[in-house]
Amino acid sequence: MAQANTSIVTGAGAGIGRAIAQRLAQAGDNVLVVDLNTSRADETVALINEAGGRGQAAVLDITDAAALDALIAETRNLRCLVNNAGIFDVKSFDTLTAEDFRRMYEVNLVALFGLCQRAARVMGSGGAIVNIASRAMLGASQYIHYATSKAAVGGFTRSLALELAPKGITVNAVAPGVIETDMLRARSDTNLDALRAMQPGGTLGTPDDIAAAVQFLASPEAKFITGQILLVDGGRSLGGSLGI
Amino acid sequence: MTFEGKTVAITGAAAGIGQATTRLFATRGAHVIAIDRDAEALSRLDIKGITPLQGDVTDPNLPAALKARITALGGPLAVLVNNAGIGGGGRMDQTSDDDLRSFFEINVLGLFRLARFAVTEMQTAGGGSIVNVASIYAEVGAQNSAGYSTSKGAVAALTRQMATDYGHDGIRVNAVAPGLIETPLTEERIRTEKWRHKIFVEQCPLQRVGQPDDVARAIAFLASDEAAFISGEILRVDGGWAMGRFPREAQL
Numbered sequence: 083m084a085q086a087n088t089s090i091v092t093g094a095g096a097g098i099g100r101a102i103a104q105r106l107a108q109a110g111d112n113v114l115v116v117d118l119n120t121s122r123a124d125e126t127v128a129l130i131n132e133a134g135g136r137g138q139a140a141v142l143d144i145t146d147a148a149a150l151d152a153l154i155a156e157t158r159n160l161r162c163l164v165n166n167a168g169i170f171d172v173k174s175f176d177t178l179t180a181e182d183f184r185r186m187y188e189v190n191l192v193a194l195f196g197l198c199q200r201a202a203r204v205m206g207s208g209g210a211i212v213n214i215a216s217r218a219m220l221g222a223s224q225y226i227h228y229a230t231s232k233a234a235v236g237g238f239t240r241s242l243a244l245e246l247a248p249k250g251i252t253v254n255a256v257a258p259g260v261i262e263t264d265m266l267r268a269r270s271d272t273n274l275d276a277l278r279a280m281q282p283g284g285t286l287g288t289p290d291d292i293a294a295a296v297q298f299l300a301s302p303e304a305k306f307i308t309g310q311i312l313l314v315d316g317g318r319s320l321g322g323s324l325g326i
Numbered sequence: 327m328t329f330e331g332k333t334v335a336i337t338g339a340a341a342g343i344g345q346a347t348t349r350l351f352a353t354r355g356a357h358v359i360a361i362d363r364d365a366e367a368l369s370r371l372d373i374k375g376i377t378p379l380q381g382d383v384t385d386p387n388l389p390a391a392l393k394a395r396i397t398a399l400g401g402p403l404a405v406l407v408n409n410a411g412i413g414g415g416g417r418m419d420q421t422s423d424d425d426l427r428s429f430f431e432i433n434v435l436g437l438f439r440l441a442r443f444a445v446t447e448m449q450t451a452g453g454g455s456i457v458n459v460a461s462i463y464a465e466v467g468a469q470n471s472a473g474y475s476t477s478k479g480a481v482a483a484l485t486r487q488m489a490t491d492y493g494h495d496g497i498r499v500n501a502v503a504p505g506l507i508e509t510p511l512t513e514e515r516i517r518t519e520k521w522r523h524k525i526f527v528e529q530c531p532l533q534r535v536g537q538p539d540d541v542a543r544a545i546a547f548l549a550s551d552e553a554a555f556i557s558g559e560i561l562r563v564d565g566g567w568a569m570g571r572f573p574r575e576a577q578l
Contacts, residue, residue: 247531282493291555
């Protein structure tokens with residue numbers, strides 16, 4: 083039997099990352115569940131294994147270059163990398179500091195770059211990288227550091243797609259809209275009903291909605307699709323009916 | 327990604343992207359109503375379980391004919407793929423009023439009329455999914471494509487309009503924007519015209535033109551429940567072509 087493909091999913095200990103890891107494992111991949119938090123990573127691995135899949139925890143900080151080196155050195159048959167890990171923070175423009183910006187970019191962009199570079203060196207033709215951007219890249223109030231870091235992920239995705247195309251590796255991004263995660267539900271500044279009212283379909287997205295799009299872009303089904311940023315936002319970015 | 331037992335209508339089903347899409351949906355369990363104006367080509371389609379419907383998208387009676395087939399199959403219409411269209415080159419100064427009219431008559435009005443029928447069906451059924459075939463030319467511009475690109479730009483705008491208006495009815499509307507795809511219509515040109523090969527193969531990041539199946543798979547994804555939270559999107563299926571020509575100038 084051929085050796086199973088390996089997928090790396092960062093930030094896979096919860097929410098969207100966990101749903102992506104579960105989907106890729108269900109499709110038969112050996113999934114490396116990267117997360118900062120040991121118990122969360124273990125929980126995702128347990129969910130994967132209970133469902134008959136193969137998962138393995140890799141507890142590390144993606145801003146730690148040595149940890150990324152070790153991760154890639156231990157990985158065999160890498161076919162897919164999903165850069166989902168990131169940080170989010172609400173802060174008005176007037177109170178933002180340069181340090182807030184640096185921290186945001188360090189995790190959401192520089193760490194993502196570091197892992198892509200290492201992964202691309204060991205990936206062969208047929209490899210796929212999927213980055214998680216955000217609908218916030220279109221412009222968002224109260225978190226300009228987050229929104230611009232995700233816009234940068236968009237530019238990064240398109241540029242890397244050009245560089246890796248000759249190797250037969252596709253690079254795409256998914257830009258989620260409002261997704262109902264535990265993290266969103268826990269936020270005190272959100273009113274879920276108000277958010278639902280802004281959706282053309284009246285519902286928020288689920289982590290699995292994002293996972294399904296990632297799985298498609300990472301699969302051979304999408305082998306002629308590269309450099310794309312797919313909005314998965316239930317039509318939230320359309321005009322007209324969205325008046326608050 | 328299954329369409330088991332679902333009724334799916336596809337226009338321009340007898341050749342190229344439409345044929346590949348028809349085959350893919352049929353393989354995945356759908357009852358496909360395969361619409362094409364070419365009766366002979368339809369009869370030659372060797373795909374199990376499809377319902378051929380000879381009809382032209384410019385015919386105002388096509389929705390009624392489609393309705394009859396949907397009813398006969400037990401309905402409802404779950405998916406409509408608006409693929410039928412005409413191509414053709416020419417700058418604006420080479421395009422007559424009649425040329426422009428014919429691009430719009432087929433690529434826009436034909437699609438509009440069928441989609442209007444489909445949304446009423448889908449509203450009654452409590453939802454559905456529509457996928458339109460737009461074009462990469464309309465997204466980024468292309469030389470010698472005044473009439474065609476303009477009509478496909480209208481398809482993209484209509485896609486977003488429908489997604490906005492019918493989201494509350496559980497109807498999702500998306501489009502694919504294919505790059506140059508190898509079909510019976512384009513095959514010879516790609517092979518014999520040097521400039522075309524250079525621009526669409528050598529300068530395409532993935533170094534090839536698309537195959538009908540590449541587009542069919544993207545259409546199936548957008549039409550399926552896997553894309554339940556995707557609406558109003560135009561997905562480019564172009565091997566990265568529109569993003570930037572390759573190799574870059576420094577390497578030329």
